[in-house]
Amino acid sequence: MDELLHYSPEELNLAGFRLQYLEVLNWGTFNKVRWQIQPNGHNALLTGDIGSGKSTLVDALTCLLVPHNKIVFNKAAGAEGKERNLLSYVRGEYKKEKEEITKVAKKVYLRPDDNTYTVVIGNFHNQGYQENICLAQFFWIGKEGKVDKLLAIATIPLTIKDHFGNFTDINDLRKKLRNIAGVQLFNDNFSQYSEHFRRLFGMNSDKAIDLFYQTVSMKSVSSLTDFVREQMLERTDVKEQIVSLLKRFDDLNKSHAAVVHAREQHQILKPLTEACIDYGNVTREIENIEAMLEVMPAWFAEKKWVLLEEAIEDSERELERVTQQQKHIAQELYDLENRRQTLTQDIANNGGRRIEQIASEIKRHEQDKDGKSKEFEEYERFALQTGLKSVQNETDFQSNIKKANEINEMCIHLEAQLREQRDNLVSDLRKQETECILEQRELQSLKERKTQIPAWLISFRTQLCVDLRIE
DSSP states (O other): OHHHHTSOHHHHTTOSEEEEEEEEESBTTBOSSOEEEOOTTSOOOOOOOTTSSHHHHHHHHHHHHSOGGGOOTTGGGTOOSOSOOHHHHHHTEEEEEEOTTTOOEEEEESOOSTTOEEEEEEEEEETTTTEEEEEEEEEEEOGGGOEEEEEEEESSOOOHHHHSSSOSSHHHHHHHHHTSTTEEEEETOHHHHHHHHHHHHTOSSTHHHHHHHHHHTOOOOSOHHHHIIIIISOOOOHHHHHHHHHHHHHHHHHHHHHHHHHHHHHHHHHHHHHHHHHHHHHHHHHHHHHHHHHHHHHHHHHHHHHHHHHHHHHHHHHHHHHHHHHHHHHHHHHHHHHHHHHHHHHHHHHOOHHHHHHHHHHHHHHHHHHHHHHHHHHHHHHHHHTTOOOOOSHHHHHHHHHHHHHHHHHHHHHHHHHHHHHHHHHHHHHHHHHHHHHHHHHHHHHHHSSSOOOHHHHHHHHHHHHHHTOO
């Protein structure tokens, strides 16, 4: 509130966008000279004699805001029909003369040449925000004598002298205006032009433009109520709204019936869908099992082939080891034979009881050696079969014992698992065989009779008839 006290009443009345100035060039009877009025945001009174151009300036301001096809030009002067149009303003029509021969009224123009052009500029200034919205329209005579238009909106003040002069043709003017910051061109599209300046002015609807057009050239108001009803209120077609409402209700009713019908169909088909899903799952599981059964012989053959290759490699390594061992033993045997011969020769040379003892010990040690060799070979064979390494010393032997105990525990655990798995499979097999026998009996019973009554119920009925002694 304190801020409002610093402004004078005149400054407070200038809030919003207000007309700063209006410029025209070659508009109607304002010929070849740039004409300008400057309200500077204040209320202005435009007076003058009849025919001095008051309505012409009002029409220029109206052209900036109202679509050209809706304007009745010279309405401010009381014109009822289309005695003026946009072409007459661009060419500068100022009177009509009758020809002496034909007695037909002929229009007289200030600018009969087609090279003429017209410029109308209106700048609106918002003093509170220091903003400008400048509307500019450029007209020239195009093909077939029609008026072509170039519409422009700028956020900076535009003038005829600075911005619409010194150009060679319309393309040069367009290029010149596009290079100016804040200027936007719309060519001959008045709807986009109107939508853009209404958005800049903060107008939510084009009703304000229609009201401006109705009041700018108004002479009198016979009925204020009728004027407000017709010009300031939106028209409402009740019958059309009722028809639209009935049609919408009918569409919604049909949609609701369709939704209810679809929901009923969904509830009916839902069990079938679930059964189809279960059937598909079971079918896929059966197909997977059958596929596994088909590839199982090949899988086992591959595993067997791998095991046979490993066994062949182990046998070849064992054969090589035994061959080396045989060579070593043959060498030892050869050395011992040489030693025996040497000893035999020594005995023959020296003789005595000690020699006989030594012979007896040699024989006993030979027997022990043979037994130990057989035990060692058997141990080596078992160790290699179980994946243990060959023993070269006591440490290797202890390591093989520890590893053998671990392998034994693992084999016991694996044997228990396989036995349990075998028992489960045998139990399932027996259960499946029992069910298969029952199903076969039921199928055989159904083949023997025409009804679909279960066999147990037939048996029950037969027994009941026997007990009651009836057929």
